[in-house]
Amino acid sequence: MLNKKLWISAISILRSRSHFSSTLSPKLKIFRVFSCSYHVSEPRVYTRFDDRFVGKYGFSKKNLCSQVSTLSINKCWNCNTVALSKPFLACESCRSVQPVDPSVDYFQIFGLEKIYGIDDTHLESKYKNWQKKLHPDLVHSKSEKEKEYAAEQSARVIDAYRTLQKPLLRAMYLLQLEGIHVDEEKTVSEPELLAEMMEFREAVEEAGSPQALEQIQCQVLEKMEVWSKYFENAFKNRNFDDAISSTQRMTYYHRINEEIIKKL
Structure with a gap:
């Protein structure tokens, strides 16, 4: 039956080096496995690991399936081609400009590591390459939808370029990504x-x-x-x-x- 639920509950302590742990990492051990549930009509597996595993490997303390469920597959709105990589600003298949994805930050747009000391050697050339694909003048004969997408994407790439190019703006943007607002008008009383x-x-x-x-x-x-x-x-x-x-x-x-x- 589709609505039938199969509940598998297991609580175990694995302290010895098992074959499973050695395949993950020579030093990795699975410490606790809590209740794992599987719903026939909605196939998801929920597994929670010890905090030491979570912290070491960069996962959040939420169960792992919560991260998997947030993953989305980007498809071209025009031809339905699946995006093979990020950032997906324009479709490589039909060349249609895509809508802005807010989850893509300025560093990702230019294929840069999210750090202050970036290598900006190819920043200008990448900017020009994006504009060759996104500039509104290139879609003047396309639909109103795509014209809007092009205007938004082009403006965002311009802002990203100017932000990453200037040290002060880049610093403030990095803090912004951390949820920190810097008041530019605040007076330093020194x-x-x-x-x-x-x-x-x-x-x-x-x-x-x-x-x-x-x-x-x-x-x-x-x-x-x-x-x-x-x-x-x-x-x-x-x-x-x-x-x-x-x-x-x-x-x-x-x-x-x-x-x-x-x-x-």
């Missing part, structure tokens, strides 16, 4: 930093030549680089308080640099 900012602004105002401005800019960018390194280390160690503090200081130097660029 007399030494505020005094330094005043000195930089006065120097920019008094600079009488492009060469003088470039010298000031060099100093500002050096300061920016120092705090970028502080952010990178703090974020890597998940010290978010220091990471936020670093971005706030980077914001000050970024604004000074913008003032210099306007005068050059």
